[in-house]
Amino acid sequence: MFELVVTDTGSGIEEDLIPRLFEPDFSARQGGSGLGLWIVGQIVEKHRGYIEVASSPGCGAEFRIQFPLIGEDAS
Numbered sequence: 001m002f003e004l005v006v007t008d009t010g011s012g013i014e015e016d017l018i019p020r021l022f023e024p025d026f027s028a029r030q031g032g033s034g035l036g037l038w039i040v041g042q043i044v045e046k047h048r049g050y051i052e053v054a055s056s057p058g059c060g061a062e063f064r065i066q067f068p069l070i071g072e073d074a075s
Contacts, residue, residue: 006062006065007060009060011058012057012059052064
């Protein structure tokens with residue numbers, strides 16, 4: 001498995017918004033298009049990957065993306 005972890009120290013994401021982050025046209029930011037994370041989700045899904053999001057409001061967010069290696073079964 002290949003894993004990519006992206007973290008920030010921003011304001012975080014409210015817990016009730018996390019399940020909607022990868023929906024098309026949904027944005028947690030004022031004036032956001034709602035396409036960025038939807039496109040990321042589509043790319044990860046097409047490559048049999050998985051995304052997990054963790055956040056503490058006021059303390060930033062963490063996006064953990066996992067992909068199976070070539071020839072490895074996705075679990």
